[in-house]
Amino acid sequence: MRTETPPTIRLEDYRPSSHLIDRVELDVRLAPHETRITATLALRPNPAGEPGVPLVLDGDDVILLALDLDGQALPPDAYAATPSGLTLHRPPARPFTLRIETQVDPTANTKLMGLYRSNGVYCTQCEADGFRRITYFLDRPDVLSVYTTRIEAERDAAPVLLGNGNPVAAGEAGEGRHYAVWHDPHPKPAYLFALVGGRLDKVATRFTTMEGRDVAVAVYVEPGQEPRADYALGAVLRSMRWDEEAFGRAYDLDVFNVVAVSDFNMGAMENKGLNIFNDKYVLASPETATDQDYANIEAIIAHEYFHNWSGNRVTCRDWFQLCLKEGLTVFRDQEFSSDMRSRAVHRIGEVRTLRARQFPEDAGPLAHPVRPRAYAEINNFYTATVYEKGAEIVRMLSTLVGPAPFRAGMDRYYAQNDGRAATVEDFLDAFAVESGRDLAAFAQWYEWPGTPRVEVEGRYDAAERRYTLRFSQDLRGGAPPLVIPVALGLVGASGPISEATCPEVRDGVFVLDRTSAGLTFTNVPEAPVPSLFRGFSAPVRVEIALSDAERLTLLRHDTDAFNRWQAAQSIAMRLLADRGTARAREAEDAGPAAQAYAEALAAFLDAEALADPAFAALVLGLPGEGDVANEIGSDIDPDAIHRARQSLRRHLGRALGERLSRLRADLTEAPGTPFSPDAASAGRRALRNAALDLIAAADPVRGTALARAQIDEATNMTDRLAALGILSLIPGEPREAALAAFGERYADEPLVLDKWFAIQAAIPEDATLARIARLRQHRAFSMTNPNRVRALIGSFALANPTQFNRLDGAGFTLLAETVEALDRTNPQIAAKLLTNFGSWRRLEPARSSKAGEILARIKAVPGLSRDVADIVARTLS
Numbered sequence: 058m059r060t061e062t063p064p065t066i067r068l069e070d071y072r073p074s075s076h077l078i079d080r081v082e083l084d085v086r087l088a089p090h091e092t093r094i095t096a097t098l099a100l101r102p103n104p105a106g107e108p109g110v111p112l113v114l115d116g117d118d119v120i121l122l123a124l125d126l127d128g129q130a131l132p133p134d135a136y137a138a139t140p141s142g143l144t145l146h147r148p149p150a151r152p153f154t155l156r157i158e159t160q161v162d163p164t165a166n167t168k169l170m171g172l173y174r175s176n177g178v179y180c181t182q183c184e185a186d187g188f189r190r191i192t193y194f195l196d197r198p199d200v201l202s203v204y205t206t207r208i209e210a211e212r213d214a215a216p217v218l219l220g221n222g223n224p225v226a227a228g229e230a231g232e233g234r235h236y237a238v239w240h241d242p243h244p245k246p247a248y249l250f251a252l253v254g255g256r257l258d259k260v261a262t263r264f265t266t267m268e269g270r271d272v273a274v275a276v277y278v279e280p281g282q283e284p285r286a287d288y289a290l291g292a293v294l295r296s297m298r299w300d301e302e303a304f305g306r307a308y309d310l311d312v313f314n315v316v317a318v319s320d321f322n323m324g325a326m327e328n329k330g331l332n333i334f335n336d337k338y339v340l341a342s343p344e345t346a347t348d349q350d351y352a353n354i355e356a357i358i359a360h361e362y363f364h365n366w367s368g369n370r371v372t373c374r375d376w377f378q379l380c381l382k383e384g385l386t387v388f389r390d391q392e393f394s395s396d397m398r399s400r401a402v403h404r405i406g407e408v409r410t411l412r413a414r415q416f417p418e419d420a421g422p423l424a425h426p427v428r429p430r431a432y433a434e435i436n437n438f439y440t441a442t443v444y445e446k447g448a449e450i451v452r453m454l455s456t457l458v459g460p461a462p463f464r465a466g467m468d469r470y471y472a473q474n475d476g477r478a479a480t481v482e483d484f485l486d487a488f489a490v491e492s493g494r495d496l497a498a499f500a501q502w503y504e505w506p507g508t509p510r511v512e513v514e515g516r517y518d519a520a521e522r523r524y525t526l527r528f529s530q531d532l533r534g535g536a537p538p539l540v541i542p543v544a545l546g547l548v549g550a551s552g553p554i555s556e557a558t559c560p561e562v563r564d565g566v567f568v569l570d571r572t573s574a575g576l577t578f579t580n581v582p583e584a585p586v587p588s589l590f591r592g593f594s595a596p597v598r599v600e601i602a603l604s605d606a607e608r609l610t611l612l613r614h615d616t617d618a619f620n621r622w623q624a625a626q627s628i629a630m631r632l633l634a635d636r637g638t639a640r641a642r643e644a645e646d647a648g649p650a651a652q653a654y655a656e657a658l659a660a661f662l663d664a665e666a667l668a669d670p671a672f673a674a675l676v677l678g679l680p681g682e683g684d685v686a687n688e689i690g691s692d693i694d695p696d697a698i699h700r701a702r703q704s705l706r707r708h709l710g711r712a713l714g715e716r717l718s719r720l721r722a723d724l725t726e727a728p729g730t731p732f733s734p735d736a737a738s739a740g741r742r743a744l745r746n747a748a749l750d751l752i753a754a755a756d757p758v759r760g761t762a763l764a765r766a767q768i769d770e771a772t773n774m775t776d777r778l779a780a781l782g783i784l785s786l787i788p789g790e791p792r793e794a795a796l797a798a799f800g801e802r803y804a805d806e807p808l809v810l811d812k813w814f815a816i817q818a819a820i821p822e823d824a825t826l827a828r829i830a831r832l833r834q835h836r837a838f839s840m841t842n843p844n845r846v847r848a849l850i851g852s853f854a855l856a857n858p859t860q861f862n863r864l865d866g867a868g869f870t871l872l873a874e875t876v877e878a879l880d881r882t883n884p885q886i887a888a889k890l891l892t893n894f895g896s897w898r899r900l901e902p903a904r905s906s907k908a909g910e911i912l913a914r915i916k917a918v919p920g921l922s923r924d925v926a927d928i929v930a931r932t933l934s
């Protein structure tokens with residue numbers, strides 16, 4: 058394995074495949090170590106490809122057992138086979154059939170790509186390039202084939218055999234073995250192939266599509282877990298109905314199966330008719346899952362289901378177009394969740410994720426365009442930028458063209474590209490036609506990395522009753538001006554100013570498409586406060602000089618819930634960023650700005666907390682330490698930020714304490730109220746727990762008592778875990794006792810222990826490193842399970858800024874050692890962990906140089922995987 062300079066694949070080098078594969082017949086005989094696969098491929102030269110060239114099939118770690126062409130064995134000089142490829146030097150210039158027999162070892166497959174076993178269950182993961190780990194193939198998304206799959210296994214080991222498409226036959230295969238045949242009539246690329254074989258139980262129901270198709274829907278889980286699959290099953294039905302109602306998309310097979318497995322690199326996978334999930338995003342019960350887990354399950358079930366159209370029926374021409382399916386499908390799942398829950402609350406959550414994950418990525422060495430132009434390892438491009446910024450681009454498009462043309466554009470996109478592998482250009486074309494707009498300038502959003510900054514200045518002319526706004530956008534690194542939809546309005550001292558008008562603002566939206574532009578509102582009776590980028594109408598950073606008083610006007614009177622929340626956040630952010638620098642004094646006294654902020658929150662809570670607890674919980678929540686670091690931007694001192702945030706929490710807790718206690722009492726469910734994961738109940742829990750967090754910050758003794766009581770009395774995981782998290786920040790015996798008891802109570806619940814690992818990894822204390830070292834020895838911890846690694850090591854890097862960024866470098870070293878160890882078994886997870894170094898250059902110099910040293914050490918490790926070599930090279934660049 059030589060990894061110095063991984064070869065770069067470039068968008069501009071795209072060429073159609075030399076050959077196409079119309080039909081694939083697979084015969085897979087499952088066995089723990091010697092699984093044999095016979096692939097019969099109906100090949101033909103691609104009329105759009107280069108004629109007369111060799112046929113080069115991809116392979117990765119496969120053993121070739123046999124090969125014939127149209128039933129004839131090939132002479133040895135006609136082909137060359139290695140574990141990583143099979144070349145036919147002179148393929149026929151006409152359609153032909155290739156029969157390839159390969160062997161793979163699913164038990165030894167620790168990369169969790171291709172065919173592997175998770176807790177004994179055979180399963181596959183083929184995106185992006187795992188199919189070549191099963192058989193030699195043209196493993197690229199623009200080669201679409203109709204698959205028939207025969208799966209054979211020992212009946213006892215694998216009574217359930219699932220494939221893509223519809224089941225067409227099943228029976229005995231002798232010697233205790235049985236088989237099932239599945240046929241998928243929809244042409245698909247190899248990355249959507251899947252099979253499952255194992256001992257599984259299911260919950261099942263039926264759904265009738267708007268076209269009248271009767272669909273058998275099932276969720277498969279490990280035996281005994283069926284009660285925990287009901288919520289996911291319900292989410293499938295809601296997703297099916299919603300895609301029909303919102304987008305006119307019906308399901309297109311007779312069965313839809315979801316399978317939960319415990320070893321999975323990502324969240325879930327949209328294989329045609331057979332979605333395979335990380336069990337974390339399927340299994341839920343009130344005792345084991347938090348409200349956030351329920352929301353995630355609903356969103357990810359929807360996401361994978363929606364891929365059936367946005368990704369499967371219309372797929373991607375090449376991996377540079379990944380956002381074509383991912384950004385679009387995230388947009389679709391966000392819209393679904395907004396319809397199922399509270400739109401405003403959901404939008405705030407989306408933006409928090411975007412700012413916490415995507416903005417730092419876009420500001421660091423791993424920044425890339427939503428449609429990258431080059432990659433060394435595609436698995437490193439399943440990023441917040443492709444997914445979340447990709448979704449924001451689709452959202453901006455819908456804002457620009459308006460609801461009806463947007464829907465018509467989606468219909469046109471599906472109609473024109475059904476059964477094809479499409480590009481971002483194909484997508485935009487559909488909307489250009491339906492809206493009559495030229496979208497060429499808008500398309501630049503796909504091409505440039507970096508978060509645009511928009512500066513805004515406002516000026517009121519009382520005599521003329523005129524208000525002018527001046528916008529300018531920075532052109533990062535020579536980018537042309539972007540097309541930026543600005544949803545906006547004006548707010549006065551006692552409410553929205555609805556009589557003001559401005560010709561450039563249509564349906565509440567102004568489109569900024571030049572470097573700078575001015576707007577004039579007339580008929581403005583008082584000095585207004587501008588409410589800009591309502592609903593976060595574009596993924597930009599906004600710079601505008603507003604006073605706290607003006608922001609409080611927005612919090613009080615804006616009609617846009619997102620901007621009300623944003624106003625409160627901006628005030629808190631200013632307080633935190635000003636005090637979160639190394640130079641700031643360790644001011645315990647809060648100062649007048651913090652006082653005023655607390656008073657405004659008090660008034661807000663009195664007026665609205667009980668009417669919309671979910672929203673109130675968000676308003677009460679302070680920006681995270683990572684958010685503050687991103688705001689400060691350079692010379693970051695995580696300890697100073699931590700102190701500043703602790704001090705503001707304490708201050709708010711003191712100022713609001715009584716009110717928060719009253720709120721907690723008012724929001725307590727009557728004893729015996731059955732648990733419901735619905736948004737309203739979840740919102741009440743969120744506010745009670747946000748209140749407890751501040752109470753405990755101000756008064757740790759009282760906080761300890763309340764948290765302990767809540768841990769004991771909780772009837773659901775949300776409340777129990779929130780209390781444990783709050784207690785985990787208060788050093789002392791009660792914390793240790795509570796952690797120990799929790800660990801024992803859930804000793805046989807891996808997904809709950811993940812939460813327990815994560816809470817402990819995030820404790821902002823020097824002793825946490827030793828604690829993590831102990832937890833790595835815990836019976837339930839395992840380096841081969843991605844969820845466990847993410848829970849303990851990932852949470853440390855992500856949620857414990859003071860310890861990860863320790864001055865002595867010990868936090869960096871812990872991560873580096875984990876990355877090195879993991880790289881030998883699961884490079885994808887190793888590379889993902891390594892991305893936590895992404896902001897290293899922005900740390901204050903002492904920490905930054907420590908991080909740099911440790912990155913250089915990783916880079917020098919011989920035999921790094923391409924995944925890790927790529928991340929480390931780009932992080933250091």
Ligand code: PHE
Nearest residue numbers: 184185323325326327361439
């Ligand atoms: N395509 C999956 C999704 O829905 C993500 C994924 C990518 C899963 C690669 C596995 C491997 O987002």
Ligand code: ZN
Nearest residue numbers: 360364383386
């Ligand atoms: Zn997806």
